Amino acid sequence: MAFSRRIGHEFARPDLLVHAVTHASISGPQRPDNQRLEFLGDRVLGLVMAEALLSADTGAREGQLAPRYNALVRKETCADVAREVGLGDVLRLGRSEMVSGGRRKEALLGDGMEAVIAAVHLDGGFDAARGLILRLWGPRIIAVETDARDAKTTLQEWAQARGQTPPVYVEVARTGPDHAPVFTVEVQLASGQSAQATAGAKRQAEQAAARSLLCQLEAEI
Structure with missing residues (x-):
C-alpha cells in the first residue's frame, strides 16, 4: 500500500491499518472505528516524545520540557504530520464526512495519525512505533524550542x-x-x-x- 511506504512501515497485519483509518462515520459491527486506537496512539506518542526531549536536552528542567512536549503532541501537530504523509487521502469516511470535507479536517487528521501510531505499535512493537514517530516528527523535535512558544x-x-x-x-x-x-x-x-x-x-x-x-x-x- 502506498501509504505504508510513505510512513516507512510495511504491515504484517494490514487489517490494523484499515482499522486505524476507519472513522466513526462509516463504522459498524463488522467495521470498528479508530477511536480505541487513537487512545493508545496518543499515549505511545507521548512516551516517545518525553524520551526524545530528555535525550535531546539533558539539562532541561521540567518547566522547560513541558511546553516543548505540549507543542509536539498537540492535535494540530499530529494533523500537520498527517497532511505531510497524505493520511487524508486514505481515511475511510461516511458520506456526510466526505461531503463536509472530512479529509481536511484537523480533528480527523490528528485523531487518525494517533490511530496509525497505535496500529504500527500493535503490528511491530514499541520500537517500530518509536522509529515511525522519530522519522515523521524529526524536524519538529529539533525546532521545538521555537514551536513551543504559545x-x-x-x-x-x-x-x-x-x-x-x-x-x-x-x-x-x-x-x-x-x-x-x-x-x-x-x-x-x-x-x-x-x-x-x-x-x-x-x-x-x-x-x-x-x-x-x-x-x-x-x-x-
Missing part, C-alpha cells in the same frame, strides 16, 4: 505586564466553501496595535495573528 499566551502576558486588558481576537473574514473554510483573524491590543493572519482553522489564525503582533512589538523595542 503566541497567544505570550501576547496576553505581554499585555498584562503593562496593565492592559487581554488581547481581543476578531474574525474579520471567512472565505471558501463550508467544508473547507479559510479564516482571517485580527488581534487587537488596548494600546492600539493590531495584526491579522489567515489560516484554514480559526485557532491557527489566532495563533498566527498573535505571532505577527509579537514580532511587531519586538521590532519596536
Whole structure:
C-alpha cells in the first residue's frame, strides 16, 4: 500500500491499518472505528516524545520540557504530520464526512495519525512505533524550542505586564466553501496595535495573528 511506504512501515497485519483509518462515520459491527486506537496512539506518542526531549536536552528542567512536549503532541501537530504523509487521502469516511470535507479536517487528521501510531505499535512493537514517530516528527523535535512558544499566551502576558486588558481576537473574514473554510483573524491590543493572519482553522489564525503582533512589538523595542 502506498501509504505504508510513505510512513516507512510495511504491515504484517494490514487489517490494523484499515482499522486505524476507519472513522466513526462509516463504522459498524463488522467495521470498528479508530477511536480505541487513537487512545493508545496518543499515549505511545507521548512516551516517545518525553524520551526524545530528555535525550535531546539533558539539562532541561521540567518547566522547560513541558511546553516543548505540549507543542509536539498537540492535535494540530499530529494533523500537520498527517497532511505531510497524505493520511487524508486514505481515511475511510461516511458520506456526510466526505461531503463536509472530512479529509481536511484537523480533528480527523490528528485523531487518525494517533490511530496509525497505535496500529504500527500493535503490528511491530514499541520500537517500530518509536522509529515511525522519530522519522515523521524529526524536524519538529529539533525546532521545538521555537514551536513551543504559545503566541497567544505570550501576547496576553505581554499585555498584562503593562496593565492592559487581554488581547481581543476578531474574525474579520471567512472565505471558501463550508467544508473547507479559510479564516482571517485580527488581534487587537488596548494600546492600539493590531495584526491579522489567515489560516484554514480559526485557532491557527489566532495563533498566527498573535505571532505577527509579537514580532511587531519586538521590532519596536
